[in-house]
Amino acid sequence: MLTILLSSPRVTPGLLTWRAWSALRAASRVLADSSEHPLIPVLTAAGVVPSVVDVPAAELAEFLSSADGTVVWLAPQGAAVDPALLAGLSVPYQVLDGAPDLPGAHLLDLVSIMDRLRVSCPWDREQTHESLLPYLLEEAYEAAETIEVGDLAALREEIGDVMFQAFFHARIASERASADGGFTIDDVADTLAAKLIRRHPHVFADVSVSSAADVNANWEAIKKAERAAKADAADPSGASVPSVLDGVPFGQPALSLAAQLQRRAQRAGIAIPVDHTATAPVADAESLGDALMALVARAREAGLDPELELRTAARRFADSVREQERLAGAADD
Numbered sequence: 001m002l003t004i005l006l007s008s009p010r011v012t013p014g015l016l017t018w019r020a021w022s023a024l025r026a027a028s029r030v031l032a033d034s035s036e037h038p039l040i041p042v043l044t045a046a047g048v049v050p051s052v053v054d055v056p057a058a059e060l061a062e063f064l065s066s067a068d069g070t071v072v073w074l075a076p077q078g079a080a081v082d083p084a085l086l087a088g089l090s091v092p093y094q095v096l097d098g099a100p101d102l103p104g105a106h107l108l109d110l111v112s113i114m115d116r117l118r119v120s121c122p123w124d125r126e127q128t129h130e131s132l133l134p135y136l137l138e139e140a141y142e143a144a145e146t147i148e149v150g151d152l153a154a155l156r157e158e159i160g161d162v163m164f165q166a167f168f169h170a171r172i173a174s175e176r177a178s179a180d181g182g183f184t185i186d187d188v189a190d191t192l193a194a195k196l197i198r199r200h201p202h203v204f205a206d207v208s209v210s211s212a213a214d215v216n217a218n219w220e221a222i223k224k225a226e227r228a229a230k231a232d233a234a235d236p237s238g239a240s241v242p243s244v245l246d247g248v249p250f251g252q253p254a255l256s257l258a259a260q261l262q263r264r265a266q267r268a269g270i271a272i273p274v275d276h277t278a279t280a281p282v283a284d285a286e287s288l289g290d291a292l293m294a295l296v297a298r299a300r301e302a303g304l305d306p307e308l309e310l311r312t313a314a315r316r317f318a319d320s321v322r323e324q325e326r327l328a329g330a331a332d333d
Contacts, residue, residue, distance in 0.1 A: 014042035020098030028069030061088025
């Protein structure tokens, strides 16, 4: 019986399944094609001493088929089994994954690749957070477009491009001391994991919810507490007033900025003024798009930049919300 044992470079050598260790200990011979195979020192220390054989790839199937007894062949680490090898075997065999990767383990490959690019590629070496900013936005828009047009096969690649930007920024940040705002990709993962757990107490703690609306209400309450804690940390005197708008990125496109500001304000109970006389009635998504296009046309006809004007209006709205919050805080006092 021949066992072809697979192992992963993403798993510490020796962390094999029970089936793998059982096959190794029961084997009459354990073979490898290189003395550099990472499992050899671990197996040797455990009393299972592999033999290194020098056999051309074209002759490997014949060699393994002629081996006596119960044989375990240590496939090159991380390599898939060559179908030609399996086709050439004339003995019963099994392919055993001795060290299967955990979900997410392939992200380790990205860490290694990003390290090498940062050191070895002239273009990657020169990049900064600022120089990469256009790519971060561009990749996010490209991923959004695949969703909008329903090209979900392309989404796989575009999401990867977005992920690459996150790894790139983390790699650059790792070159700074933590006191100077430095962090690693593991710090990013830890921060995200802690936030997800903190904001989902109905999943990770004992909070009960009965609907998505309850989840949203909890989410907003938790975010409000987080904003207050950040404000206290930034201004221990308490002179500044926490706002429901804290954390809104004002660098985003004007339309998404306006929508996010209105969502935040509405969730805080601040009324959103709607002038139904300013535009045509909106009955559905299509008519909304048409109305927005008409507003853009009117702005262009007047020689105005719709993006700039909406951004200016969004900032006026934000100032109004903060003023209402200030007055409400003063009334409470």
